[in-house]
Amino acid sequence: MATTVYVPRDTTALACGAEAVARAIEAQARARGIDVRIVRNGSRGLCWLEPLVEVATARGRVGYGPVAPADVADLFDAGFLDGGAHALALGPVEAIPYLASQQRLCFARNGIIDPLDLDDYAAHGGWKGLAAALDLAPEAIMQAVLDSGLRGRGGAAFPAGIKWKTVLGSEAAQKYVVCNADEGDSGTYSDRMVFEGDPYRLIEGMAIAGLATGATMGYVYLRSEYPLAFSLFREAIERARAAGWLGSDVAGSGRRFELDVRLGAGAYICGEETALLESLEGKRGQVRFKPPLPALKGLFGQPTVINNVITLASVPDILANGAAWYRDYGVGRSRGTLPIQLGGNLRRGGLVERAFGVTLRELLYDYGGGSASGRPIRAVQVGGPLGAYLPEAQFDTPLDYEAFAAIGAMLGHGGIVAFDDTVDMAEQARFAMEFCAIESCGKCTPCRIGSTRGVEVIDRIRASVERENNIALLRSLSDTMLHGSLCALGGLTPYPVLSALDHFAEDFAPPVARVVD
Amino acid sequence: MIPASARIEPIDRPADLDEAQRAHVAGVLADLSGLPGALLPILHAIQDGLGFVPPASVPLIAQALNISRADVHGVITFYHHFRSTRPGRHVLRLCRAEACQAMGARVLEQRLRERLGIGFHETTADGAITLEPVYCLGNCACAPSLMLDDNVYARVGESELDLLVARCRED
Numbered sequence: 261m262a263t264t265v266y267v268p269r270d271t272t273a274l275a276c277g278a279e280a281v282a283r284a285i286e287a288q289a290r291a292r293g294i295d296v297r298i299v300r301n302g303s304r305g306l307c308w309l310e311p312l313v314e315v316a317t318a319r320g321r322v323g324y325g326p327v328a329p330a331d332v333a334d335l336f337d338a339g340f341l342d343g344g345a346h347a348l349a350l351g352p353v354e355a356i357p358y359l360a361s362q363q364r365l366c367f368a369r370n371g372i373i374d375p376l377d378l379d380d381y382a383a384h385g386g387w388k389g390l391a392a393a394l395d396l397a398p399e400a401i402m403q404a405v406l407d408s409g410l411r412g413r414g415g416a417a418f419p420a421g422i423k424w425k426t427v428l429g430s431e432a433a434q435k436y437v438v439c440n441a442d443e444g445d446s447g448t449y450s451d452r453m454v455f456e457g458d459p460y461r462l463i464e465g466m467a468i469a470g471l472a473t474g475a476t477m478g479y480v481y482l483r484s485e486y487p488l489a490f491s492l493f494r495e496a497i498e499r500a501r502a503a504g505w506l507g508s509d510v511a512g513s514g515r516r517f518e519l520d521v522r523l524g525a526g527a528y529i530c531g532e533e534t535a536l537l538e539s540l541e542g543k544r545g546q547v548r549f550k551p552p553l554p555a556l557k558g559l560f561g562q563p564t565v566i567n568n569v570i571t572l573a574s575v576p577d578i579l580a581n582g583a584a585w586y587r588d589y590g591v592g593r594s595r596g597t598l599p600i601q602l603g604g605n606l607r608r609g610g611l612v613e614r615a616f617g618v619t620l621r622e623l624l625y626d627y628g629g630g631s632a633s634g635r636p637i638r639a640v641q642v643g644g645p646l647g648a649y650l651p652e653a654q655f656d657t658p659l660d661y662e663a664f665a666a667i668g669a670m671l672g673h674g675g676i677v678a679f680d681d682t683v684d685m686a687e688q689a690r691f692a693m694e695f696c697a698i699e700s701c702g703k704c705t706p707c708r709i710g711s712t713r714g715v716e717v718i719d720r721i722r723a724s725v726e727r728e729n730n731i732a733l734l735r736s737l738s739d740t741m742l743h744g745s746l747c748a749l750g751g752l753t754p755y756p757v758l759s760a761l762d763h764f765a766e767d768f769a770p771p772v773a774r775v776v777d
Numbered sequence: 778m779i780p781a782s783a784r785i786e787p788i789d790r791p792a793d794l795d796e797a798q799r800a801h802v803a804g805v806l807a808d809l810s811g812l813p814g815a816l817l818p819i820l821h822a823i824q825d826g827l828g829f830v831p832p833a834s835v836p837l838i839a840q841a842l843n844i845s846r847a848d849v850h851g852v853i854t855f856y857h858h859f860r861s862t863r864p865g866r867h868v869l870r871l872c873r874a875e876a877c878q879a880m881g882a883r884v885l886e887q888r889l890r891e892r893l894g895i896g897f898h899e900t901t902a903d904g905a906i907t908l909e910p911v912y913c914l915g916n917c918a919c920a921p922s923l924m925l926d927d928n929v930y931a932r933v934g935e936s937e938l939d940l941l942v943a944r945c946r947e948d
Contacts, residue, residue: 272918272919272929275930275931276932446876446912448913449917486915522814522817523821524858525817525820525821525856526856526857526858527857539817541814542815542817542842543848543852544855545855602918603876603920604875604879606918609918632880645912675876675917679878679879688878691875691878699912
């Protein structure tokens, strides 16, 4: 019987050489006359171990990583197909502490199943949420999501059930479910991992959202920087449709739900929900005034549920296991789990799904293993390019929407980027303004003009031109952007800028005058 | 009456498309014009086929969708992904976002500018490489990252960068 070997087809794994490793395993197996079945799974999220090769053995799946093509012959010699000892051996993958200590709900199947295999999906608990939803009235589905406490995982943390309720209560011939997969924040990749590792989960979640709100058409707006996710997801939609999970008769229920995936085109602002809707309609991705809310007048002017990938992908388990089951995870008003993505200067970057309440310090040191460079971690940016920079003194903050808001920070989409002590925080503050200037949609003045002026003011501060006056000006400008911008881009860009200025003032200080004696 | 010498010739004349380009654009428009919100899928399909969206195709797109040329032009120029000029044989997108900055992306950017003698949105004189910035490739745990054509590379060091550039120039 063929031995099953798993080699991830995931952007990070491929970027680390997984394709060449898969080919090397194939070639070695052929040369040695060994029957090997290679499954291209998604990633477990243990990114620093990629390419992480797993072998199905009598004692479960055992891992080897990071594997280079040159290691493959050696692995065969060591009998890795039977779980043999080797310098790269990691033992049973599920026992690796990084993974064993997590609470994987949304990512329970990632890296385990063949992402496009419908049988594998069903065998690992797939479609149970949809089956449960098909037995419920729309109000009951919506109520389950509301009771679960699920809040939008895209960053704004708005209760998902409330959005659904508004759409359910509106009358229209056509309603839509839109999935925001414009995962533009640096340091985030959990959406990508769902597409590449467990795409049917998102399809199931969107179909449930359709049943709950009366929407019969869904669109996924996926960023163009993720070509692999796009091709895998397109294939997943086709297979799901062919198997009757999408279309005019979802799972034989007589209910309709169609799904299409559209590509963005490299505009960060299209992660803002109304800009995304404009873009889907074929226009410039400019932010809309609110009201009207997208739930009442969204895509093509129709009532629209618009949620992030992780929000929608969390829904099937809530329906399958009940609202209370999900609600039992978490702290305060932050219920359930958050897939946290560790990136930047960390030894062990990867995906950590834990209930809310875990501290930044645990994530950076227990999981992340400290900096990759071996130098002290000096600053951490949480929540993408619009998130605050936090100093070491704030590393004990628990991951909780309200606890972060209390220190002038935000969790956003759960991305954590670490910097060591070589970072120049004035340069980071400048970049925040520069990024806003590049990505501003141009609709409102504080963002469009303020960001460019912000770059200039920071340049003057760094050049010691009227330092105190320019720092006062930067604060005043930030205040205008914070309170006067139409959306979160201009409105939150001051967070990284002011946090850098407040916590790392020394980087904005004049260069130390040389002492001449 | 404006003398002929003072008239500004439009740059977006469909007649300037070569035959293959015209056929591609016509095929795309026939396939996709009926989609709701068709403009982005159309622009993607044109650029995927031709490497860029020729300004000369703008009137054809506008006509197919019954919108103005200004609308089409406005959308093309709004999105960083779409190009109006032919790129080099390879497109190298260097990530400039924070996770990559934390792992030395600024040094890589400097090295790349020196090696190639160009800045972002420019193409090397030998037509080998077009350099573009990108803000996150979703490979943040193994930074710094770049995308060469459709492939992402992780933990890119200066020597690997030189190797990739050399390979692009050879073919």
